[in-house]
Amino acid sequence: MADISLSKAVRSNLLSLKGTADMMASTQNRLATGNKVNSALDNPSSWFTAKGLTNRASDLGALMDSMANGVKTLEAADNGLSAMTKTLESMQSTLRQARQDKSFQTGSYTLPASGLDNTSTLSFDGGAVGETAVSINLTSQTNSAEAVTTASTATGLTGASTLASLGLADGETITVSDGTETHTYTITTAATEDLDDLIAGINGETDLDVTAAINADGQFELTADNNEVGITVGGTGSIAGLATQAAPTAVYVAKTVDELVSEINSNTDLDGKVRASNDNGKLRIENQSTQDLNIDGVASNGNIDGSTADVTSIDGNSVRAGLADQFNELRDQLDKLADDASFNGINLLRGDKLSITFNETGTSAIDIQTEDGETINSANLGVATTLEAQNLDSDTNIDLELGKLKSALNEVRSQASTFGSNLSIVENRQTFTDSMINTLEAGAGNLTLADMNTEAANLLALQTRQSLSQNSLSLASQADQSILQLIR
Numbered sequence: 001m002a003d004i005s006l007s008k009a010v011r012s013n014l015l016s017l018k019g020t021a022d023m024m025a026s027t028q029n030r031l032a033t034g035n036k037v038n039s040a041l042d043n044p045s046s047w048f049t050a051k052g053l054t055n056r057a058s059d060l061g062a063l064m065d066s067m068a069n070g071v072k073t074l075e076a077a078d079n080g081l082s083a084m085t086k087t088l089e090s091m092q093s094t095l096r097q098a099r100q101d102k103s104f105q106t107g108s109y110t111l112p113a114s115g116l117d118n119t120s121t122l123s124f125d126g127g128a129v130g131e132t133a134v135s136i137n138l139t140s141q142t143n144s145a146e147a148v149t150t151a152s153t154a155t156g157l158t159g160a161s162t163l164a165s166l167g168l169a170d171g172e173t174i175t176v177s178d179g180t181e182t183h184t185y186t187i188t189t190a191a192t193e194d195l196d197d198l199i200a201g202i203n204g205e206t207d208l209d210v211t212a213a214i215n216a217d218g219q220f221e222l223t224a225d226n227n228e229v230g231i232t233v234g235g236t237g238s239i240a241g242l243a244t245q246a247a248p249t250a251v252y253v254a255k256t257v258d259e260l261v262s263e264i265n266s267n268t269d270l271d272g273k274v275r276a277s278n279d280n281g282k283l284r285i286e287n288q289s290t291q292d293l294n295i296d297g298v299a300s301n302g303n304i305d306g307s308t309a310d311v312t313s314i315d316g317n318s319v320r321a322g323l324a325d326q327f328n329e330l331r332d333q334l335d336k337l338a339d340d341a342s343f344n345g346i347n348l349l350r351g352d353k354l355s356i357t358f359n360e361t362g363t364s365a366i367d368i369q370t371e372d373g374e375t376i377n378s379a380n381l382g383v384a385t386t387l388e389a390q391n392l393d394s395d396t397n398i399d400l401e402l403g404k405l406k407s408a409l410n411e412v413r414s415q416a417s418t419f420g421s422n423l424s425i426v427e428n429r430q431t432f433t434d435s436m437i438n439t440l441e442a443g444a445g446n447l448t449l450a451d452m453n454t455e456a457a458n459l460l461a462l463q464t465r466q467s468l469s470q471n472s473l474s475l476a477s478q479a480d481q482s483i484l485q486l487i488r
Contacts (some may be wrong), residue, residue, distance in 0.1 A: 001093055057440035062435050067430045069344055070356040074368065074423040077296045077348035080341025081416040084334055084376070088409045091330045091383070094401060098323040099398045103314045104275075106296070108282040110303045111138075116254045119467070120297070120306025127293030127316065128273035128393040136263055138297070138306045139252040149223045150231055153241030156218040159196035161185055166195075166220075172237030174204055176222060178209040179228045179247070187237065195220060195273035257283050287314040290321040292388040321389040335377045348419065349376045358429045368422045370415060381408035 116138050125133040154166065174185045183205040183248075185198055195214065202212040202222075209225040220239060222231050226287035255263070255279050264276035264285075274293065275286040283304065286292035298312040299305050338349040346352045351373045357362040374380050382404050384391070391397050 006121070017068045042398060048359050053443050056360060057437045060437050063357055063360065064430065064433055064437070066356055067358070067426055067433065070354055070368075070426050071423065071430065073343040073348065073354050073417055076343035077419050078343050078416060078423065080337055080349050081419065083337045083341075083413055084410050085409065085416070087330055087334045087337065088383075088405055088412065091327055091334075092405050092409075094323050094327045094330065094397050095392075095402050095405065098320045099391045099395055099402075101119070101317070101319045101323070104286050104288050104317050105283055107183050107312065107314045108284045108287045108302070109295075109298050109312075110282055111254065111257060112262075112303060112305065114254070115250070116306050118250070118252045122260070122298070122304065122306065123272055123296035124270065125294050126313070127287050127291045127298075128390065129270065129289075129291035132265065133296070133458070136260065137255075138260070138304065139254050139458040140259075142251050142253055149221060150233065150242055150245045151215060151217075151219040151465070152239050154219065154239075157195060157220055158218070159194060159199070159214060159215055161195050162191055163193045163195070163198065164190040166239050168237045171366045173235035174198065174237055174239070175233070175235040176208065176210055176212075176472065177232040178224065179232065180229075181205065181208045182232075183208050183210075184235065189293040216345070237307040272396070285314060287316060289393045290318075290324070291393075292316050316389070317393075320392040324387050324389045324392050329386075330381060331378050331385075331387070334381075334383065336430065338375065338377050351375050356426060358433065364429075366422065366425060371418075375442075376412065378408075381411055383408050403484060 019421040043106065117142065118137075118139055120137055120138040123133045123135040125131060152166070157166075165462070167188055168190050170187055170190050172187050173192075174187075176183050178186075182448075183202055185192060185201045192353055199212040199214075199219075202208065207231050210231055211223050213221055215221045220242065222233070222242070224231055224247075225246075227248055228250070231245045233242050234245050234384065260283055261276040261278055264270055264274060275288055277284045277286070284291075285295065293314045293316070295312045295314070296308045296309045297304060299308045300311050339347070341347055341349045342352075346354055348354060348368065348370060351370055353373070354368040356366050356368070358366070370376060379385060384401060384404065389399070409457060
């Protein structure tokens, strides 16, 4: 085929159209992909820089999932601690209600006008008293004389009076006994030993309930220390007029209701366990316990006889007993709340460790765990594992349990505060990382993304240019044809 010769004008227009077509293809590619740099060939520097930024953004994006899980794990733990706090507060309320409740059961009993003796007692066991019975005597002893006194017939004696002047000789003995203890005084030298020596010997016997002295009449005198003992005088020697004196006859008098009330309420073994009062002449007994109180010495008709055993009992406080059951139910829920506060297999309240990495190199991270990795439950919080009804018998015991709950609440709140601080750290890093990803992606976009408005304007301009070039090519072709017509 013979070569086709093109005129300069046609060739120029064809080249212009080819260049415009290339530029239109490039612009259309940018509009289609949205990128002004689609490969390293387009702009190596921008391409590789943008790739590095995108890769880092991708790495950080992967860490965002870990942070999001960490946030939810902390929120689950916080939810558990919040529920545990409310449960502990409910347990406090239960104990305070028990402390305020004074619905103790009582019984009123009649004292007899007569028939009581020194063996008549009122005994308490069970309830808060326990298995060892505490007995109260229903009578008090009174004797015919305040004290037993025996005195010598000799008068005008002093402490310096010699024993010889009283008719005592060397080697003789004087014995004094209170029926239980005995003191023996042996005379060594009657002419030099005096009454002061004898008195010192008798009074020096601390277990002997007898006191020796010289009375106002100058008589040597022995006096019993109480009205329950007598004085026995013996030995090989004797002092004129000093003789054995029997103990006075004991007389037992029934105690009044007020006396029994005072004695029962002042008894340290019954304090906070049993309380007595005067109920219009009857002895009223209050059982300050959640357990039944047994009273020995009361007949079935409610009359006190001081001898009947195991006939009468007073019921325990059922309200406090019921509150003890409520307390135990709440305590069980406390442990169950801790067991259920998990997220994605991690339970911070059970001592699990939560590890969160904040950057792609692993140089920034946080480990979150309870103090010493301990489980947060009733046992570790110091809350009673099982509260028995009798633990609520006394206000003192209730106050003790309230103190334990207060400590437990402080510990839970402290742990909640720690987790709250950890949550704040993770959320701050989450926000930072999200912003960092946006920055990296925006930076990569600035290097590679096309400006669609600009590219659209360029395309319109290139289309106009293409149209003009086509018109020019048509005109040039027509001019060449006109010349050929002239040659023909």
